[in-house]
Amino acid sequence: MNSELVRRSLISAQTSGHNNHLPVPEPEKPLQKSLLVYLLREQRPLFLLIGIAIATLFFSFLPPRDGRHVALRVIQSESTTLPSTQRVLYETTTHHYQYTPWHVNVGGKVPLGLKKKSQRILVTGGAGFVGSHLVDRLMERGDSVIVVDNFFTGRKDNLGHHFGNPRFELIRHDVVEPILLEVDQIYHLACPASPVHYKYNPVKTIISFLFMAHKTNVVGTLNMLGLAKRVGARFLLTSTSEVYGDPLQHPQVETYWGNVNPIGADVLGLTLPLSVIESCQGDSLLKSTAYMLVDNPTSCMCITASKKVKKNDIEYCALIGVLVHMCPMAGVRSCYDEGKRTAETLAMDYHRGLGIEVRIARIFNTYGPRMCIDDGRVVSNFVAQALRKEPLTVYGDGKQTRSFQYVSDLVEGLMRLMEGDHVGPFNLGNPGEFTMLELAQVVQETIDPNAKIEFRPNTEDDPHKRKPDITKAKELLGWEPTVSLRKGLPLMVEDFRQRVFSDQKDSSGNTIRYSE
Numbered sequence: 001m002n003s004e005l006v007r008r009s010l011i012s013a014q015t016s017g018h019n020n021h022l023p024v025p026e027p028e029k030p031l032q033k034s035l036l037v038y039l040l041r042e043q044r045p046l047f048l049l050i051g052i053a054i055a056t057l058f059f060s061f062l063p064p065r066d067g068r069h070v071a072l073r074v075i076q077s078e079s080t081t082l083p084s085t086q087r088v089l090y091e092t093t094t095h096h097y098q099y100t101p102w103h104v105n106v107g108g109k110v111p112l113g114l115k116k117k118s119q120r121i122l123v124t125g126g127a128g129f130v131g132s133h134l135v136d137r138l139m140e141r142g143d144s145v146i147v148v149d150n151f152f153t154g155r156k157d158n159l160g161h162h163f164g165n166p167r168f169e170l171i172r173h174d175v176v177e178p179i180l181l182e183v184d185q186i187y188h189l190a191c192p193a194s195p196v197h198y199k200y201n202p203v204k205t206i207i208s209f210l211f212m213a214h215k216t217n218v219v220g221t222l223n224m225l226g227l228a229k230r231v232g233a234r235f236l237l238t239s240t241s242e243v244y245g246d247p248l249q250h251p252q253v254e255t256y257w258g259n260v261n262p263i264g265a266d267v268l269g270l271t272l273p274l275s276v277i278e279s280c281q282g283d284s285l286l287k288s289t290a291y292m293l294v295d296n297p298t299s300c301m302c303i304t305a306s307k308k309v310k311k312n313d314i315e316y317c318a319l320i321g322v323l324v325h326m327c328p329m330a331g332v333r334s335c336y337d338e339g340k341r342t343a344e345t346l347a348m349d350y351h352r353g354l355g356i357e358v359r360i361a362r363i364f365n366t367y368g369p370r371m372c373i374d375d376g377r378v379v380s381n382f383v384a385q386a387l388r389k390e391p392l393t394v395y396g397d398g399k400q401t402r403s404f405q406y407v408s409d410l411v412e413g414l415m416r417l418m419e420g421d422h423v424g425p426f427n428l429g430n431p432g433e434f435t436m437l438e439l440a441q442v443v444q445e446t447i448d449p450n451a452k453i454e455f456r457p458n459t460e461d462d463p464h465k466r467k468p469d470i471t472k473a474k475e476l477l478g479w480e481p482t483v484s485l486r487k488g489l490p491l492m493v494e495d496f497r498q499r500v501f502s503d504q505k506d507s508s509g510n511t512i513r514y515s516e
């Protein structure tokens with residue numbers, strides 16, 4: 001450096017011609033020697049050491065910047081092969097947190113001050129009833145959670161309390177399309193899980209989309225298994241007690257293969273006269289639904305009209321009448337049952353053939369806050385009906401049995417299964433068994449002793465009884481349910497009360513009463 005400066009000043013002096021008799025520059029000192037002199041001058045090494053000590057102390061006591069969020073990494077580079085996904089990054093828009101490369105743990109090294117590396121967890125269907133409760137527990141545990149949901153049955157409201165948390169991310173995406181995310185674990189919950197799923201206002205038609213469940217279960221599961229393989233994640237499939245069909249063994253043990261009608265009841269041969277649709281002046285959604293029915297007569301879609309259909313719209317009512325007649329809520333479960341059975345097969349194939357770490361949970365009837373109010377399942381139906389002062393609709397003779405588990409018990413079981421060493425399948429359900437009439441009585445005790453019971457025809461292929469044998473889960477996972485039906489039901493009533501009555505406001509804020 002010194003010699004360079006001297007050389008430059010020499011050249012500039014020579015070119016300007018000011019001094020032709022410059023003193024001869026001293027011979028250059030060796031570089032190492034001058035560095036040593038520089039360092040030793042004025043006790044610089046001492047100050048250097050003090051500086052290092054201060055910095056070490058500072059970074060040791062600095063609280064980690066919630067290092068868990070460093071886990072969140074979405075690989076976009078290969079997105080050319082992937083469909084575009086609408087990503088909803090609430091944390092960047094709503095809060096103090098800014099997403100910068102600083103937060104990305106690219107090298108995989110644990111930053112200074114981060115004591116334990118937390119998990120990066122994907123929850124498909126995480127905006128739904130069970131999914132959102134699972135997300136709550138994972139967030140509580142300190143993990144980084146990515147939710148993927150198409151909001152078909154899930155609701156953003158279920159996750160609103162996590163928006164703005166840097167460890168949380170929500171992506172609108174349908175799992176029937178591939179997606180690439182770097183995660184450690186995948187809880188695969190995404191699938192419509194109830195006979196009735198789609199509520200449409202203002203005419204309030206209810207459309208069953210169960211036929212979509214098959215695609216979601218098969219293609220969606222395949223995609224998520226592919227993701228697990230690619231990023232080396234552990235994969236948990238939420239299967240169902242429906243894999244046992246209408247069981248011939250009671251209670252059901254995991255080794256039982258089930259009794260499922262693979263084709264369900266079909267509606268082949270029934271066609272909707274096109275003229276009815278053409279002449280209908282009604283709503284375009286209803287019309288397109290009708291066209292879909294004509295195209296897919298086996299899709300088992302059904303529509304029921306609520307009291308809010310305008311009574312003077314005769315064509316409209318006629319159309320609904322034809323649709324209801326054409327597709328009564330019958331025999332639609334094979335697509336769901338068989339879809340989940342295929343998903344289990346796929347999971348085991350990926351495990352045996354490709355070494356993917358797989359876990360399989362067979363979930364029995366579950367209830368709790370955040371269930372869809374009008375999803376048609378028995379607990380949500382009875383609770384909403386009792387609150388609205390409507391009769392409780394018992395299908396068939398009401399002697400069929402089910403076992404109802406409270407959602408927190410299920411979530412605990414899922415997490416234990418994921419963290420454990422056993423592939424499964426594991427029954428996760430409450431072995432307490434109730435007939436539907438007994439359930440109706442518990443609902444009466446809890447909400448309204450004067451609630452009436454009304455008998456309705458039952459659906460085809462409805463399982464006559466169902467009760468899990470949970471010996472395996474008890475022994476291998478140390479898990480069993482702790483919340484009884486009588487304890488759990490009141491916990492969901494408050495949530496339903498708020499949502500049922502807030503639903504019933506019209507656009508000007510006036511309350512609409514359903515009961516006469």
Ligand SMILES: O=c1ccn([C@@H]2O[C@H](COP(=O)(O)OP(=O)(O)O[C@H]3OC[C@@H](O)[C@H](O)[C@H]3O)[C@@H](O)[C@H]2O)c(=O)[nH]1
Nearest residue numbers: 193194240241365376377378381393394395400436462
């Ligand atoms: O209003 C109603 C609704 C339903 N029911 C009866 O209640 C019983 C339970 O029906 P649900 O629709 O709640 O639930 P199902 O047992 O048929 O399937 C359920 O259990 C397993 C889960 O994996 C599935 O996602 C879920 O649909 C059935 O016998 C049904 O006929 C009534 O008596 N009245």
